[in-house]
Amino acid sequence: MRNVTRTSLVDAAIAELRREIAEGVWPVGTKIPSEHQLAESLGMSRLSVREAVRVLAHAGLLHTRQGDGTYVTATDESQVALRRRLDTAAAMDVLDVRRGLDLVAARLAAGRRTEEDLTAMRSSLARRDAAGRAGDLDGFADADAEFHLRVAEAAHNALLGDFYRTMLESLRDSVRDQEEAALEPDDSHGELLRAIEDGDPARAVAVSIAILDQQEPEL
Incomplete structure (x- = not known):
């Protein structure tokens, strides 16, 4: 009887965590609350919560970083499947898909962005620039991917936002693959931000094309 109860509690925890992930309570890329906090909010034991997190990590929705915490990597299994497909795709195929998405994102962002969106983009770009000056390739790749996600969210x-969240790791990898060349001073992302700030869709698209063209010779 205890086994049945234990299984039911774990299933209930899995269902609740799935619901909160699917509803965007914790967007892709964000850290979920600690095991202790989840146990308190769900009214369950830490053991049940730990098992639920393990199951969702195995399914690809969560990823636990040793000494850091657990992060959302996908909202459902369809995103997991797409991310795994991206992981095995040829670099040029990924760039072709990005070309289509980036141009749409830039054009729409220039016409729809809010002040909150602009603040988020400026913050990501500032972190990107700081990491570049420090020679921090991983930090630079993270901030670069975040900047493009912020454009898509705008x-x-x-x-479109869901597609970008699914592609985050591919975006990071495309920067890391360029190694030191990625860190060379370049204001193209600043130009993209200014075009979006000015509400100029045509210029935002043109700058996005230039950014992608810079990456193509590296592939």
């Missing part, structure tokens, strides 16, 4: 198209 488009205020939920589906």
Whole structure:
């Protein structure tokens, strides 16, 4: 009887965590509350919560970083499947897909961005620039991917945002693969931000094309 109860509690914890992930309580890329906090909020034991997190990590929705915490990597299994497909895709294929998405994101962001969106983009770009000056390739790749995600979010198209969240790791990898060349001073991302700030869709698209063209010779 205890085994049945234990299984039911774990299943209930899995269902609740799935719901909160799917509803965007914890967006892709964000850290979920600690095991202790989750146990308190769900009214369950830490053991049940730990097992639920383990199951969702195995399914690809969560990823635990030793000594850091657990992060959301996908909202459902369809995103997991797409991310795994991206991991095995040829670099040029990924760039072709990005070309289409980036141009749409830039055009829409220039027409729909809010002051909150602009603040988020400026913050990501500042972190990107600081990491570049420090020679921190991993930090630079993280901030670069975050900047492009912020542009997509400024488009205020939920589906487009979901695609970018799924592609985050591929975006980071595309920067890391360029190694030191990625850290060379370049204001193209600043130009993209200024075009979006000015509400100029045509210029935002043109700058996005230039950014992608810079990456193509590296592949």
